[in-house]
Each structure stands twice: as C-alpha cells, then as structure tokens.
Amino acid sequence: xxxxxxxxxxxxxxxxxxxxxxxxxxxxxxxxxxxxxxxxxxxxxxxxxxxxxxxxxxxxxxxxxxxxxxxxxxxxxxxxxxxxxxxxxxxxxxxxxxxxxxxxxxxxxxxxxxxxxxxxxxxxxxxxxxxxxxxxxxxxxxxxxxxxxxxxxxxxxxxxxxxxxxxxxxxxxxxxxxxxxxx
Amino acid sequence: xxxxxxxxxxxxxxxxxxxxxxxxxxxxxxxxxxxxxxxxxxxxxxxxxxxxxxxxxxxxxxxxxxxxxxxxxxxxxxxxxxxxxxxxxxxxxxxxxxxxxxxxxxxxxxxxxxxxxxxxxxxxxxxxxxxxxxxxxxxxxxxxxxxxxxxxxxxxxxxxxxxxxxxxxxxxxxxxxxxxxxx
DNA sequence: TAGCACATGTAACTCGTTACATGATTTG
DNA sequence: CAAATCATGTAACGAGTTACATGTGCTA
Numbered sequence: 001x002x003x004x005x006x007x008x009x010x011x012x013x014x015x016x017x018x019x020x021x022x023x024x025x026x027x028x029x030x031x032x033x034x035x036x037x038x039x040x041x042x043x044x045x046x047x048x049x050x051x052x053x054x055x056x057x058x059x060x061x062x063x064x065x066x067x068x069x070x071x072x073x074x075x076x077x078x079x080x081x082x083x084x085x086x087x088x089x090x091x092x093x094x095x096x097x098x099x100x101x102x103x104x105x106x107x108x109x110x111x112x113x114x115x116x117x118x119x120x121x122x123x124x125x126x127x128x129x130x131x132x133x134x135x136x137x138x139x140x141x142x143x144x145x146x147x148x149x150x151x152x153x154x155x156x157x158x159x160x161x162x163x164x165x166x167x168x169x170x171x172x173x174x175x176x177x178x179x180x181x182x183x
Numbered sequence: 184x185x186x187x188x189x190x191x192x193x194x195x196x197x198x199x200x201x202x203x204x205x206x207x208x209x210x211x212x213x214x215x216x217x218x219x220x221x222x223x224x225x226x227x228x229x230x231x232x233x234x235x236x237x238x239x240x241x242x243x244x245x246x247x248x249x250x251x252x253x254x255x256x257x258x259x260x261x262x263x264x265x266x267x268x269x270x271x272x273x274x275x276x277x278x279x280x281x282x283x284x285x286x287x288x289x290x291x292x293x294x295x296x297x298x299x300x301x302x303x304x305x306x307x308x309x310x311x312x313x314x315x316x317x318x319x320x321x322x323x324x325x326x327x328x329x330x331x332x333x334x335x336x337x338x339x340x341x342x343x344x345x346x347x348x349x350x351x352x353x354x355x356x357x358x359x360x361x362x363x364x365x366x
Numbered sequence: 367t368a369g370c371a372c373a374t375g376t377a378a379c380t381c382g383t384t385a386c387a388t389g390a391t392t393t394g
Numbered sequence: 395c396a397a398a399t400c401a402t403g404t405a406a407c408g409a410g411t412t413a414c415a416t417g418t419g420c421t422a
Binding site for chain 2: 033178
C-alpha cells in the first residue's frame with residue numbers, strides 16, 4: 001500500500017510542482033540526485049503504481065513520439081502519505097562505500113600510487129564543494145527570507161544543500177590528512 | 184573473472200588473516216560493516232566463486248553441524264587482484280540516503296515534530312562518535328608505531344576509522360544546526 | 367543529415383534481503 | 395531444557411542497472 005523509497009522521492013518532487021515522467025527522471029539526477037537517483041526505466045513503472053494507488057494523478061498533454069506525454073500532480077492522499085513518511089525515523093540503511101573499502105586494502109598499494117588516488121579524490125570533493133557554494137549563493141539570492149521558514153520547500157532544499165557543503169568539507173579535509181600521511 | 188565488490192570486501196579481510204565463512208559474515212558487521220555489509224546468505228556463494236577462481240583456498244576443519252567447516256586463506260593470485268583493485272579509482276556509486284530524502288520533504292512535517300526527528304538523529308551520531316573515539320584509543324594503545332606506516336593493515340584500518348570520526352562530527356554538527364533552525 | 371533532446375515504455379540481468387532448512391555445542 | 399551461538403547452505407523476492415525499442419523536432 002505504502003510507496004517504495006523511490007516513490008517517496010517522486011512524491012517529494014511532485015509536492016513542489018507537477019512534472020512529466022521525463023522531467024522527474026531528469027530531477028533524479030539533480031537536485032535530488034545528490035542523495036537519490038533512479039533511471040527512467042525505474043521511474044515509469046513506479047509512476048504507474050503511484051497513480052494506481054491514488055497518490056498522484058495525470059493529465060495527457062500532447063508531445064512528440066509514439067506515446068502520450070503525461071503530466072503528473074500529487075493528490076491530497078499522496079501529500080498525506082509523504083508527510084507521514086517524512087515525519088518517521090529513517091530505517092538505518094547499510095552504508096556501502098566502495099572507496100572506503102579500497103582504503104581498507106590500501107596498505108597493499110605502493111604508497112606513491114596510493115597518494116595519487118587520494119589526491120584525485122580530494123580534487124573531486126573540492127570541485128563538488130565549489131559547485132555547492134555556487135548553489136548556495138544562487139539560493140540566497142533567489143529566496144532570502146523563506147530559507148529560514150521550515151514550512152517552505154526552499155527551507156528543506158537549503159537544509160540538504162547545507163548537508164552537502166558540510167559533507168564535502170569533511171571529506172576534503174580527511175583526504176588532505178591521508179594524502180599527507182602517504183607523503 | 185574479476186571479483187565483485189563483495190568479493191573484494193572478503194579478500195580485504197582474508198589478506199589480514201584466514202577466517203571461516205561464519206567469521207567473515209561476522210566481520211562484515213564490524214569493523215568492515217561500517218562501510219560494507221552482507222548477510223551470510225550472500226557470503227557463502229561468493230566464497231565458492233572466489234575459491235573456483237583461485238583467489239582463495241580452504242582447508243576443512245572439524246566443527247559442529249551437518250556440514251563441513253572451512254577455513255579460507257587468500258592466495259597469491261587473490262592478493263594480486265585485490266592490490267590491483269585497491270589501486271584503481273572507485274567507480275562513482277550513486278549516493279542513496281533515505282534520511283536526506285526525508286529532509287527534502289521535511290517542510291510538510293510540523294516543525295516541533297521535525298525537530299524531534301533531527302535531535303534523535305543527532306544523538307545517534309553522538310553515540311557513534313563516542314564509539315569511534317573509544318576504538319581510536321584502543322588502536323593507539325595496541326599499535327602505536329604501525330599506524331603511521333602505510334604498508335601495514337593497521338594503517339588502512341586507522342585511515343577508515345579517521346574517516347568515520349570525521350563523518351560523525353560533520354553529521355552531528357549539521358544536525359545541531361538544523362535542530363536550531365527548527366526551534 | 368547526423369546527432370541530440372524530448373518522451374515513454376519493456377526485458378534481462380545483478381545485487382542484496384528475508385525466509386527456509388539443518389544440526390551441534392554451550393550457557394542460563 | 396530452552397535459548398543463544400556456532401556453522402553452512404538454498405529459495406523466493408525486490409530493487410536497480412543496462413540494453414532493447416520507438417518515434418518526433420531541433421540544431422550544427
């Protein structure tokens with residue numbers, strides 16, 4: 001009866017504004033893609049399920065290609081289950097981090113080469129941090145006041161962005177420490 | 184031919200010392216479980232595959248129950264593929280964080296209730312941090328010198344522990360910020 | 367005119383979880 | 395003597411990825 005996690009990702013997007021399946025697939029790369037992703041082949045069947053459950057509705061609009069283009073909107077029931085789910089503690093999901101798993105066996109790698117790997121990783125965190133910092137400036141420019149009002153979608157978006165900023169800084173600093181140890 | 188990620192997790196453990204399938208399953212909860220987990224039903228078939236590929240070998244030892252107990256050890260070939268894999272950049276895996284996905288829809292939740300969720304989360308990070316700090320003291324006590332030698336398994340373990348410490352501090356601080364915003 | 371963005375769907379496969387199944391030894 | 399721990403395996407299922415499949419409109 002309740003939606004899957006992917007379903008809640010889609011409902012979270014549709015609670016902000018109506019979108020087509022294609023647009024939802026795109027959004028699952030950015031901004032939600034920072035913490036949840038899905039390919040379009042997963043999105044379309046899930047939309048059909050949410051529709052059948054009455055959590056979303058669609059209107060057919062004309063578009064290109066051999067099939068109808070549908071624009072989806074969240075229903076009152078959908079908003080209700082989404083709010084319920086968001087207000088419930090997250091089930092502790094197992095962390096899987098291939099990079100850390102490699103670090104666990106990094107003692108088998110020649111130190112100079114290991115250092116290169118870590119420095120490359122550091123650069124990626126640095127780049128992502130720069131990207132997030134730009135997003136933060138954009139957000140502050142567009143929505144100044146609503147960022148401190150916890151009942152606006154902007155507040156939630158800003159909170160996740162702050163998490164991203166914090167995470168990248170920690171990851172960068174740890175890479176810098178490790179690169180130094182491998183010197 | 185090459186092993187799966189789970190295979191490399193198992194090889195990473197066996198590169199340190201021989202173990203039975205049962206012991207490997209336990210180790211995939213802690214310490215490796217901090218960044219990679221698997222259930223025993225996944226471990227046993229994977230061990231059979233690694234064995235068939237010649238990356239590990241086993242000796243039958245006597246134990247309880249209707250089946251043989253096997254103790255596995257890594258082979259030279261296994262150590263080679265593990266070192267190769269560890270020395271190669273990690274494939275950027277999609278981040279999936281159900282908790283952040285909930286924060287994305289937290290604007291639909293009554294702020295006082297939302298704050299409770301975040302404070303509970305903060306407590307979990309605090310507890311994990313305390314746990315890691317204890318592990319760090321233990322590690323420093325047992326292996327003082329080898330922690331700065333990048334060719335020892337202790338160095339790798341210590342590096343992942345430092346990552347855990349850094350991560351928990353960042354997560355705790357972000358929760359504290361968000362809880363304050365929801366006040 | 368070739369490629370890309372738009373737009374939607376299905377099929378085959380891999381990875382991981384939960385449940386099923388068996389049976390000895392130790393501890394409360 | 396009941397429950398937990400040791401110890402190993404299989405089966406059914408769900409979630410997610412990659413590849414297959416179709417067709418339009420715009421741009422270099």
